[in-house]
Amino acid sequence: MTSSVLICDDSNMARKQVVRSLPSHWPVEVQTAKNGIEALEVLRNQAVDVLFLDLTMPELDGLGVLQKIKEEGITCSVFVISADVQPAMQAKVLELGATAFLRKPVEGEVLMDELQVHGFL
Amino acid sequence: MTAFNLNEDQQDCLQELINVAMGQASDQLARYLDTFVHLRVPSIEQVSTTSLSNSLNKEQQSVAVVSQGFLGYEGIRGEALLVYQHKDSDCIGNILGYEPDELSVEEQLIDLSSILTTTFLNVFALQIDNQMSYNAPRLLSSGQDALAVYLQQLSFNCDMALKVKITYQVTDYSFNCDMILLIPESAITNIKAVIDRILADY
Numbered sequence: 266m267t268s269s270v271l272i273c274d275d276s277n278m279a280r281k282q283v284v285r286s287l288p289s290h291w292p293v294e295v296q297t298a299k300n301g302i303e304a305l306e307v308l309r310n311q312a313v314d315v316l317f318l319d320l321t322m323p324e325l326d327g328l329g330v331l332q333k334i335k336e337e338g339i340t341c342s343v344f345v346i347s348a349d350v351q352p353a354m355q356a357k358v359l360e361l362g363a364t365a366f367l368r369k370p371v372e373g374e375v376l377m378d379e380l381q382v383h384g385f386l
Numbered sequence: 387m388t389a390f391n392l393n394e395d396q397q398d399c400l401q402e403l404i405n406v407a408m409g410q411a412s413d414q415l416a417r418y419l420d421t422f423v424h425l426r427v428p429s430i431e432q433v434s435t436t437s438l439s440n441s442l443n444k445e446q447q448s449v450a451v452v453s454q455g456f457l458g459y460e461g462i463r464g465e466a467l468l469v470y471q472h473k474d475s476d477c478i479g480n481i482l483g484y485e486p487d488e489l490s491v492e493e494q495l496i497d498l499s500s501i502l503t504t505t506f507l508n509v510f511a512l513q514i515d516n517q518m519s520y521n522a523p524r525l526l527s528s529g530q531d532a533l534a535v536y537l538q539q540l541s542f543n544c545d546m547a548l549k550v551k552i553t554y555q556v557t558d559y560s561f562n563c564d565m566i567l568l569i570p571e572s573a574i575t576n577i578k579a580v581i582d583r584i585l586a587d588y
Contacts, residue, residue, distance in 0.1 A: 275427070276402045277395070281588045321405065321425050348409030349425050351416045369406050370513065 267292045268385065269312060273304040273330070274319035274346070279369065283317050283346060286373040291386055301325025305333055313341045315385065318363075320347040320354070331361040344379060346371050392578065397430070399581045403513050404428055408552050411506040415554055418501060419481055424555040433549045435568065439534040442469065451533060452499035455521035455540075456507050461576040462516060464548075464569035465540060466507065468499040471562065481561055496523050502554070502565065514580045537568075546571060 270293045274280045280297050287293060296313075298304035302325045307313065316334075320327035327345060334341065345358045348369040355366045365379045380386045392400065405428065412423040442449065450470045457463040470478075478494050479486065489497070500523045511518045526536050547568040554563050569577070 276398055276405070278399050278402045278585075278588065285588070321409075321427055323427055348406040349412065350409055351413045351422060353416070353422045369409065370402075 267294055268314040270295045270315045271307055271313045272317045273298040275299055275322045282370055286371050286376045288377045301330040304330055308339050316341050316343045318343050318345050320349050335362050395585055396581050399585055407506045407510040410509040411502050414501055414505045421556055421558045424557050426553055428552045431549050433547050435537050435547050439537050442533050451526045452495055452523050453526055454503045454523040456518045458511055458516040458518045463573050464567055466503045467566040469564045492525050496525055499523050
């Protein structure tokens with residue numbers, strides 16, 4: 266079964282980095298968003314299985330997106346991929362309902378492990 | 387037309403390399419201060435060193451500047467300046483948790499700057515398969531035109547600088563510092579070559 270994936274990051278390179286870190290044997294349909302507002306628009310209008318979410322972004326940041334997802338009862342697993350690796354930040358995103366925290370730049374093996382742990386592979 | 391003109395993809399790539407480096411430097415700062423550091427999207431712009439030293443000189447009464455040179459492979463080198471507002475540097479002892487006579491404000495500023503600069507640049511270098519070495523950090527004297535003189539004395543002739551303004555905002559205190567990377571034009575050309583190599587992979 267194909268999973269629906271949304272990648273939200275303000276950096277074009279970072280979005281590509283995630284795309285190419287996805288396990289090649291994972292059947293996915295990938296969409297991208299450049300900021301939190303764009304991501305929420307997608308999330309409100311269609312079912313997304315996995316959201317890969319950056320934190321430090323203009324417009325609406327990653328924490329804002331996590332809050333909205335919670336408030337609006339959107340069901341989707343959020344893997345935060347961020348350069349802000351402070352333990353306090355990692356704890357905060359998990360508290361806000363994120364499934365996992367991954368540090369930037371994301372590595373294919375780490376991503377695969379996390380997807381496996383959370384039952385996506 | 388200068389070597390600085392980065393196209394959209396190059397700018398985006400550099401920004402992302404800087405984001406990652408900034409994140410790790412903030413993490414170090416947070417651990418060092420035992421607090422949380424709020425991160426903002428860093429700004430990258432090109433400035434002339436003349437306008438930079440003019441603007442810093444104008445505020446020279448209100449800022450303290452710590453400078454540290456760095457040198458990597460492939461002709462990547464420059465000078466990292468950390469600019470503190472005096473209102474911040476005065477309370478730095480409290481923030482760092484030092485007893486009043488333990489370490490001078492100058493030594494504390496140099497300490498903190500070195501942590502931020504080397505963490506930032508080590509992570510930056512790691513991402514581009516490079517490795518940096520550093521000069522000893524020094525606090526620039528705040529005398530008349532001290533900064534302009536210092537910039538002139540630098541071993542490279544640097545007309546333009548890449549100003550990466552990173553604001554490390556500590557939530558528990560009102561403390562901000564800006565990091566400015568001065569990179570000579572020749573080194574920018576080298577960084578561009580590295581960026582193009584990374585981009586070619588995508």
